[in-house]
Amino acid sequence: MDRPAGFSGPFVRQRRIRAGPNAVSDADLSRCVHCGLCLQHCPTYTETGLETESPRGRLYLIKAIAEGRIEATPTAVGHLDLCLQCRNCEAVCPSGVPYGRIMEGARAEVLANGRTPLAWRLRTLFLREVIARPGRMAALAACLRLYRASGLRWLAERVPYVRDRVVLAPTVSGPTFPPKAGVLGRPQDKARGRVALLTGCIMPHAFGRVHEATVRVLARNGFEVVAPPGQLCCGALHTHSGDRPTARALARRNVDAFVEANADAIVVNSAGCGSTMKEYGELLADDPEYADKAERLAGLVKDVTELLAGLPLEPPSGRVEALVTYQDPCHLAHAQRISSAPRYLLSAIPGLRLVEMARPDRCCGGAGVYSLAHRDMSLDLLDGKIQDVAATGATMIATANPGCMAQLEAGLRRYRLPGRVVHVVELLDEAYGRSPDGV
Amino acid sequence: MLDFQVVTNPALIRDLRRAVGAKWVLDAPEDLIVYEYDATIERGMPEAVVLPDSDEQVAAAVRIARRHNVPVTARGAGTGLSGGAIPCDGGVVIATSRMNRILEVDPENRLAVVEPGVINLDVSEAVAPYGLYYAPDPSSQKACTMGGNVAENAGGPHCLRYGTTTNHVLGLQIVTPEGDLLWLGDKTPDPPGYDLTGLVVGSEGTLCIVTKIIVRLLDRPQSTVTLLAIFDEVDQASRAVSAIIGQGIVPAALEMMDRNTMRAVEEAVHAGYPPDAGAVLLIEVDGLEEETREQADSVRALCDELGARELRIGFSLEDRERLWAGRKGALGALGRLAPSYYILDGVVPRTKLPAVLRGVYEACDRFGFQVANVFHAGDGNLHPNILFDERVPGATQRVLDLGAVIMRLCVDAGGTITGEHGVGYEKRNYMSWIFSEDDLEVMGRVKLAFGTGGAFNPGKVFPSSKGCGEVSSRMKGAIAKAGPDAYV
Numbered sequence: 001m002d003r004p005a006g007f008s009g010p011f012v013r014q015r016r017i018r019a020g021p022n023a024v025s026d027a028d029l030s031r032c033v034h035c036g037l038c039l040q041h042c043p044t045y046t047e048t049g050l051e052t053e054s055p056r057g058r059l060y061l062i063k064a065i066a067e068g069r070i071e072a073t074p075t076a077v078g079h080l081d082l083c084l085q086c087r088n089c090e091a092v093c094p095s096g097v098p099y100g101r102i103m104e105g106a107r108a109e110v111l112a113n114g115r116t117p118l119a120w121r122l123r124t125l126f127l128r129e130v131i132a133r134p135g136r137m138a139a140l141a142a143c144l145r146l147y148r149a150s151g152l153r154w155l156a157e158r159v160p161y162v163r164d165r166v167v168l169a170p171t172v173s174g175p176t177f178p179p180k181a182g183v184l185g186r187p188q189d190k191a192r193g194r195v196a197l198l199t200g201c202i203m204p205h206a207f208g209r210v211h212e213a214t215v216r217v218l219a220r221n222g223f224e225v226v227a228p229p230g231q232l233c234c235g236a237l238h239t240h241s242g243d244r245p246t247a248r249a250l251a252r253r254n255v256d257a258f259v260e261a262n263a264d265a266i267v268v269n270s271a272g273c274g275s276t277m278k279e280y281g282e283l284l285a286d287d288p289e290y291a292d293k294a295e296r297l298a299g300l301v302k303d304v305t306e307l308l309a310g311l312p313l314e315p316p317s318g319r320v321e322a323l324v325t326y327q328d329p330c331h332l333a334h335a336q337r338i339s340s341a342p343r344y345l346l347s348a349i350p351g352l353r354l355v356e357m358a359r360p361d362r363c364c365g366g367a368g369v370y371s372l373a374h375r376d377m378s379l380d381l382l383d384g385k386i387q388d389v390a391a392t393g394a395t396m397i398a399t400a401n402p403g404c405m406a407q408l409e410a411g412l413r414r415y416r417l418p419g420r421v422v423h424v425v426e427l428l429d430e431a432y433g434r435s436p437d438g439v
Numbered sequence: 440m441l442d443f444q445v446v447t448n449p450a451l452i453r454d455l456r457r458a459v460g461a462k463w464v465l466d467a468p469e470d471l472i473v474y475e476y477d478a479t480i481e482r483g484m485p486e487a488v489v490l491p492d493s494d495e496q497v498a499a500a501v502r503i504a505r506r507h508n509v510p511v512t513a514r515g516a517g518t519g520l521s522g523g524a525i526p527c528d529g530g531v532v533i534a535t536s537r538m539n540r541i542l543e544v545d546p547e548n549r550l551a552v553v554e555p556g557v558i559n560l561d562v563s564e565a566v567a568p569y570g571l572y573y574a575p576d577p578s579s580q581k582a583c584t585m586g587g588n589v590a591e592n593a594g595g596p597h598c599l600r601y602g603t604t605t606n607h608v609l610g611l612q613i614v615t616p617e618g619d620l621l622w623l624g625d626k627t628p629d630p631p632g633y634d635l636t637g638l639v640v641g642s643e644g645t646l647c648i649v650t651k652i653i654v655r656l657l658d659r660p661q662s663t664v665t666l667l668a669i670f671d672e673v674d675q676a677s678r679a680v681s682a683i684i685g686q687g688i689v690p691a692a693l694e695m696m697d698r699n700t701m702r703a704v705e706e707a708v709h710a711g712y713p714p715d716a717g718a719v720l721l722i723e724v725d726g727l728e729e730e731t732r733e734q735a736d737s738v739r740a741l742c743d744e745l746g747a748r749e750l751r752i753g754f755s756l757e758d759r760e761r762l763w764a765g766r767k768g769a770l771g772a773l774g775r776l777a778p779s780y781y782i783l784d785g786v787v788p789r790t791k792l793p794a795v796l797r798g799v800y801e802a803c804d805r806f807g808f809q810v811a812n813v814f815h816a817g818d819g820n821l822h823p824n825i826l827f828d829e830r831v832p833g834a835t836q837r838v839l840d841l842g843a844v845i846m847r848l849c850v851d852a853g854g855t856i857t858g859e860h861g862v863g864y865e866k867r868n869y870m871s872w873i874f875s876e877d878d879l880e881v882m883g884r885v886k887l888a889f890g891t892g893g894a895f896n897p898g899k900v901f902p903s904s905k906g907c908g909e910v911s912s913r914m915k916g917a918i919a920k921a922g923p924d925a926y927v
Contacts, residue, residue, distance in 0.1 A: 030778035030830070035478050035771040036518035036582045040558060049490055049536035049556070051517065052465070057473035064472055076469040094707050095774025 024062060024105040031097045032059045038089035043363045043381055044082055052079045055089035055099055062106045074117055077110055081120060082377060084370055085240050086330035086363040091337065100335060101282065107242030120241070123373055128246045131201050132233050141205035144172040157413060167414050168371040168378060170206055170406040177208030181229035185219035192222030195307070196263035198254075200273055200402075201233035207402050213429035214269045214304055220432050221314050228261035234268075236276035236331075237368045239283065248287070251280050255294050266297070269304040269425060271332035271401035272368060277301040278336065303332060305400055305424055309341035316431030319351035324427070325394035326354060327385070327408060328361035329401035342400055342424045349431040357388040366407030378407075386411040397421045448486060451507040455489050455531070458499040463490040463537070474514065474532050478579075478770075480781055480829060480838075481522035481864055485512070485532040492537050494612060494620055494650035501648060501894075502618030504531045510897045513644045515556060515584030520782050521863025523591055523643050527898040533648060535586050541565050542651070549656045550609060550626055555586025555649050559593075562654065571656040574601040577859070578767055589649050592641030594859030596692035596766070597723075599817035601657070603859060605640040612651035613639065616894040626653055638885065643861050644896035646889045660725035663691070664735040665759040668720045668742040669713060669749040673697055673812075676718035677793040679745045680816040683722065684789060686741065688734050693817030694721040699776065699826070700769055700811040707772035710765040716748065720816065721766055723759075769813045770824070776811065777826035781838045784860040785849030789819045798848045799823050806841040820858035821849065839865075847872070861900075868902045 038055040039045050045054035052061070061079055064070045083103055090099040110116055111124060130136045147153050148171055156166045177199065184197065195218060203211060215225045235250035254277070258266055268274035276283075281295035326343060333339045339361065346354050365371060365381030385408070389397055397408050400423055408421045447466070455464045465471060465488040475484045486509065491497045504511045510530035517524050526532050535556035543552040546569035553562060559580040562573040576595035577583055583593070589611065594603045601607075610624030624636035639646055670676040676695055683690065696704065696719050701712040712719060720742070724734040739750055753759040773780045787795045796812065803810040803825065814822040823845055827834045846856050846869050856862065856869045870879065883901065886892075 026830075030828075031774050033478070033771065033774040033778075033780060034476050034517075035774075036516050036579065037768070037771050039516055039582050049534070049539070050465075051473045051534070051536075052470050054473075056517075060473050060476065061469065064469075070469045070472055073467075073469055075467050079469075094768035094771025096707065096772075097774070 024066060024102050024109070028098050028102050029059065029063050029066065031095050032056065033095055034060070035094065038093055041088045041092045043084060043086060043088070043365075044377060047377065047380055053082055058083055059097065059099070059102065062102060065106075072110055072113065072115055074115075077115070077117060077120075080106055080110065081117070082374060084330070084363050084365070084367040086367060087334040088330065088361065088363065091334040104239055104242065104244075107240070108244045109242075111242035119373065123369060124238075124241050124243045127237050127241055127369070128243060131237060132235075132246055132250055134201070134232065137201050137233075138205065141172050141176070141202070144170065145205075148173055163414075164379060165375070167410050168375060168382075168407065170202070171409055172206045175208050177204035177211040181227050183224065183226050185215040185223075185225040187219050187222045187224065189222070191224045192311075193264040194224045194226065195265045195267045196226050196228050196258055196261040198231065198234060198266065198268045198270070198273055198277065199227055200270055203270055203402050207405060207423070210269055210402070210405075210423040210426060213423065213426045214267070217308070217425050217428050217432065218267065218304070221308060221311055225267070226261055226263060228257040228263075230257040230260070232257075234273040234276050235283075236272045239276055240368055244283070247276075248283060251283050251294065252287070252290055255280065255284070255290055255297050258297055258300075259293055263300070265307060266301045267304050267307055268301060269400070269423065271303060271329035271336065272403060274301055274303045275331040275335035303336060303338055303341070303400065305332075305342040305345055306336075306338050308425075308428070309344045313345070313348055314432075316349050316428065318431050318433035320349050320427055320431050321351040322396050323353050323355055323392075323394045324396045324398050325357045325389055325392045326360060326424075327357070327364060327389075327397055327399040327404055329399055329404045330361070330363050330367070332400050333361045342398070345424055345428055346398060349427055352427065352431075355392045355394055357392045357394075359388060364404055364407045364411070366401075366403040368403050371403075371407055371410075382407060382411045382414070386415055386417070390415075390417065395419050396427075398424050398427055400424050448507060448509070451503065451509065451531075452487055454503045454507070455487060455500060458503060459489055459491050459496045463492070464488070465490075474517075474534070475525070477514075477517040477519045477522060477524045479520055479522045479525075479863075479865065480779060480835060481525050481527070483522075483525040483527040484529065485526040486529050488532045488534055490534050490537050494614070497533060497538075497648055497650050498614045498618045498620050500531065500533055501614050501616070505616065505618060505894060510893055510895065511648065512896045513555075513586065513590065513648050515587030515590075516558070516579075516582050518579040518583040519587055519591060519863070520784065520860040521591065521643075521857070522865050523861050523863045523896070523899065524587070525864060527864055528893070530897075535584060538650070539584075544569070545626075546571060546656075548626065549658075550653055551656060552651060552653050553585050554651060555584060555589070557585045559583050559585060559588055566656055567659075570659050572659055573654055574598075574607055574657050575604045578770055585652050585654070586649050589640050589652055590642065590644045591861040591863075592859065594815070594820070596694050596721075596815060598859070599693055599815065600689050600691045600725075605637055607655045608636060608640050608652060609655055610653040611636050611639055611649050613647040613649055615647055616889065616891045620650065624653070628655075641861070643863060643899050645886060645900055646891055646895065648895065660691075660731075662728040662731045663723060663725040663759065664731050665753040665762045666720075666722045666724075666735060666738055666742070667751040667753075667762045668722065668747040669716045670718045670720070670745075670747055671715075672717040673796055674793050675746050676720050677796060677816070679720060679742055679747070680792060681789055682741050682745060683738055684817065686737060688724065688737060690722050690734070690738070690817060691725045692721065692723040693815070694766055695719070695812065695814055695816040696721075696766065696769060697812040699809060700773070700813040700824075701765075703772040703775045703811065704765040704769050706775050707768055708764045710761075712765070713749070721762065766813070773811055773824055773826065777809065777828060779829040780811070780824040780826050781842055782860070783821065783823045783825070783842055783845055784857050785821045785823075785846055785854055786858040787819045787821060787849050787852045787854035789817075791852040791854070792816065792819060792821075795821065795848055795852050795854075799845055802841060802844050802848065806837060806844075808838065808841060815858070818858070819854065843869070863899050867898075867900055870900070870902045
């Protein structure tokens with residue numbers, strides 16, 4: 001790329017985003033023709049009205065930093081940081097700009113170049129030292145469990161000043177999914193196949209019930225379900241935060257663990273994790289030892305709804321009499337482009353009435369640890385989402401990602417609304433009458 | 440280190456912040472830089488961006504800018520295609536994105552009052568429960584704002600039958616250069632006195648800033664049929680266009696896309712266009728049930744006669760939307776063919792379409808650029824998109840030269856230099872091809888009568904050798920190349 005004549009400066013050379021190993025490619029960036037068709041699909045743009053908080057604006061900022069036209073100042077980095085990475089823009093972009101990949105690369109460069117805001121660095125530290133480590137994760141989960149069980153949460157959420165500050169902290173209740181490896185479920189009759197389940201970092205603690213339902217539903221549909229030993233957090237949160245070294249380390253461990261399992265498919269019931277695992281090939285493309293394995297493995301990854309909707313589904317025997325609305329997880333609808341599979345599964349449940357909310361694929365504001373890092377924006381988005389949900393009259397919100405579930409649960413508590421937040425497979429499981437076959 | 444200069448005027452920023460709140464005034468270079476573009480290839484940096492929340496705040500911002508003697512440029516969503524929202528003389532950009540309320544819907548009187556930041560499609564969605572809609576439908580209607588539509592007198596596929604924005608605006612609230620709020624027109628269809636509303640629509644932000652818009656709404660047609668006809672050659676499709684209109688049918692829309700466009704669209708939306716087809720026509724007829732069925736039958740027969748290799752037809756909303764999907768996303772999809780495109784907006788008499796299109800392809804060949812044509816064939820409104828890579832040194836200049844040649848082709852064929860995108864910045868110097876000195880003088884007097892001088896959107900519409908200095912010499916070069924009689 002030509003630089004303007006007479007343009008030099010040592011610090012500029014160092015801070016060019018394309019300079020680093022996480023290089024955002026010129027080809028990716030130049031795909032944006034700034035037509036603006038992404039704008040109305042961007043939650044942060046529609047909330048603020050600021051071009052700086054739009055996909056087109058952020059791409060332009062990344063480009064301007066890469067070209068050395070502006071520096072990666074706290075202001076510029078702040079605009080990149082306020083992005084939810086919901087990838088709604090990517091799904092509607094007529095030009096096919098790979099926004100998710102660009103934003104992840106840009107964040108990796110920002111983080112690698114050492115001018116990252118303190119909050120961002122602390123977040124990265126937390127993700128690397130707690131979320132990525134099962135033992136510490138369990139300890140954190142125990143604290144959160146106590147926080148809820150002791151009634152402290154109840155209290156904190158009723159104190160006006162404190163309420164908004166704590167409401168988005170994830171809830172941990174219900175039984176922890178047993179951290180055992182090996183065979184989790186077997187079908188009654190002959191097996192249709194063998195699938196490996198990603199258990200993940202927070203799911204076993206916060207949503208163990210979803211894993212249990214997943215295992216039962218898969219077994220009921222003829223799958224042997226195994227949990228490969230040695231698997232770790234998928235690294236999605238680390239990738240999104242720009243911590244590629246940690247993400248790659250986790251990805252390599254998981255590639256080893258899941259290759260070993262030798263399953264027909266890798267089943268993920270968390271949309272964010274599924275999206276990242278499907279992109280393992282890209283993440284490890286520069287690793288000669290892992291690139292091929294990662295690519296092959298990525299091809300086996302299936303969201304649980306994707307897998308089930310592709311089967312001749314075992315017809316549910318029981319009924320679930322409920323008015324349900326479905327929230328599209330961003331990483332399912334936009335990153336994985338799966339939106340009809342979960343709806344198909346819901347519609348297969350006798351008694352269940354699905355009522356669509358306005359803009360079901362608009363981000364709820366959860367977005368991984370976003371809700372903790374950008375509380376105000378997260379709450380604004382959540383408020384809008386709960387209004388849309390309330391307008392449907394539904395008593396249940398179904399979705400397919402733990403981050404969305406935690407966020408929507410917080411939303412219901414915040415508005416003291418009755419209702420339940422469930423994973424799609426939980427409803428299917430209920431419809432199967434919690435049949436004991438398999439577990 | 441910045442490769443551009445930001446003129447800082449602390450007093451201006453302070454006054455603006457006082458008027459609209461600190462949060463809604465941007466002055467950091469890394470914030471301003473994202474307001475230097477729109478959907479064209481032009482660039483211009485503002486020195487401040489203001490995001491007012493009300494008409495009063497707009498008026499206040501205008502007063503402040505005037506006091507500090509800096510120009511004001513209004514900006515909607517920045518989807519414009521003539522550089523209209525680009526502050527080419529710096530100054531203050533007033534972005535209307537927060538003024539996005541639909542203030543009133545009056546179904547009995549078939550009208551609505553909206554703020555300038557309202558998205559075009561949102562108007563139709565808001566009035567849909569009453570069986571009404573807002574007719575002008577630019578391809579960017581999911582993103583573009585009503586204020587921008589008014590400024591550029593935006594068109595769209597359905598303007599063939601229903602007219603452009605100017606036919607659908609009843610009244611406007613504006614801010615004058617003095618910073619006063621006043622109403623032009625009202626809710627009646629034909630108010631007495633001068634049609635100042637009509638004067639402001641399409642004035643490209645050079646006369647005033649629009650802060651409220653009264654729009655006319657139409658009843659949704661009883662029945663709509665969309666046909667898609669695929670042809671082997673562009674020429675066949677062009678002849679079909681003339682034949683359809685020659686039969687006395689005025690379709691609601693009559694659109695054409697050529698092979699390159701179809702290739703991009705196919706990648707983006709998988710519309711199922713055959714890769715070796717030369718052109719596709721999209722024809723929509725609407726009205727009463729019987730009438731549309733008859734017209735659809737005639738259109739089908741005509742296309743068959745003229746050698747259409749495939750015809751698809753859509754009656755239901757879903758089927759019709761599927762047929763339209765390719766057209767609506769066509770422009771953005773061009774990013775799949777090349778990193779940049781330069782979109783032209785010329786108009787020629789319908790009968791000249793085949794000849795002018797041939798001329799366009801020849802000129803692009805001569806300059807060594809690929810071109811993708813996607814346009815409103817029914818009203819002869821061409822949109823050749825020149826595909827290029829702006830990172831190649833000198834490419835932008837050659838593309839602009841080529842653009843001038845194509846514009847000249849249109850003018851020579853008895854056409855004009857813009858159908859709906861506006862003159863803006865990039866085509867201002869072509870104005871003298873179609874207007875005499877006297878014509879331009881009269882227009883200049885209108886501007887004087889509004890008292891704007893260079894206060895609003897300077898450097899637009901009027902031919903000028905000054906302004907964005909470097910670029911106007913660039914334009915001169917382009918025009919010189921267009922032909923010896925370029926300045927007739």
